[in-house]
Amino acid sequence: MPKIKLPTKSPRIDMTPMVDTFCVILTFLMLTTTMRQPEPAIVDTPFSISEKPTPDFNTMTFLLSEDDKVFINFDNGPDTLLKYRPKILDEMGKRYSIEFTDVERREFEKYPSSFGVPVMKIKEFLSKKTSKERDPYQVGIPLDSTDNQLAMWVLCARQVNPNIQACIKGDSKTSFPTVKKVLDILQDKNVNRFALITSLEATKINVEEIQK
């Protein structure tokens, strides 16, 4: 019987096509990525069928956490030169007679996500470097009638950027009175148009049901 000759070539797999595909995927992801910002509270937004994307600029976002804390976030404006955030902070400092240094201003400008720090504690908050040290300061913005700092933030934000738009990002389990309170504060400042941030949900409407 003749022996079957086994090929003696090394079983090397040509990885070039694989590398090619990976390169393409990687490039695509790198270009499309927008980094997820860590938020001080995890918020599970409710679903809706709305298809309007969230605006990128000129927004003030109110983050309402499940335990009824309120956090606020501003953006720096469509142009990096505008520097809305430090300006809002300055305006706020004026009203509460707090002087902010350049370092603090820069730190506030860079801070990427929502904050819920009473204005008196912001200096301390900004002096801390790690998010672990910062977290205990995130107690939510005071909004009761004796010390309504949220209303002040709204006022300052609108003064600095008149085109600012109010977005509300609430957890589905946030209690309604909290939402109502925030809406009331905004309405007191003549903000009547809100954008509720939701996740997209596929909903089928039964056409036959309508036709009936």
Added chain:
Amino acid sequence: MAEIIVEEKGKGGKKKAKKHAPHIDMTPMVDLMCLLITFFMLTTAFAKAKVMDIILPEKVKDPTKQEAPRISASRTLNIVLGPNNRLFWYPGNVKPEEFNNLPPLFETNFSQDSVNSIRKLLLERNATLAKSIAAKNDLVTRGELVVSQDSLHNIISKIKSDDATGPIVLIKAYKKANYGNFVDILDEMNICGIAIYMFVDIAWYEEKMVETAIASAPATSTN
């Protein structure tokens, strides 16, 4: 990664120049890429969050000067968001003088295919309007009517404002309602194409109605 090396046996004593193709070992590169792809996939927020616009009526500074809007009771539909994701509704309006004789609330829910879901109720009441909106949307999807998304939006809002039969929905939230339900009900308005809906503060007699309804039918569904 492991590599299998099979030794090649040279034939004869003659030494040949090796004819190997200049193989580059790509394994480390692939490893690295895998890592990067995983990292980017996990950090990317692919679906950008969507927003739903709502416009609330301007606050009246002096409530005594405000005149109650006249809306026909037969078209009015009140939806009350209750505690524990429960949902109630009642037709028409209730006068505060009738507090001894409040009408009962009907319970409904958000589920999509149950018999007494809010969507079914709204679609039933809003049949003519919903039908004409669906017809327009249908024409566009079938390609018989070519318009931009914006003008389609305008056409639909025109249909909505011309409508005179659909319900006027008043949305009220009981104090223990949650934000998710609020968004859900606004979403339901959009789905059913309700032309006129308002978000109103709950009145004390309506709170009482909710409490009665809860007392008479304690939570049955965990919907």
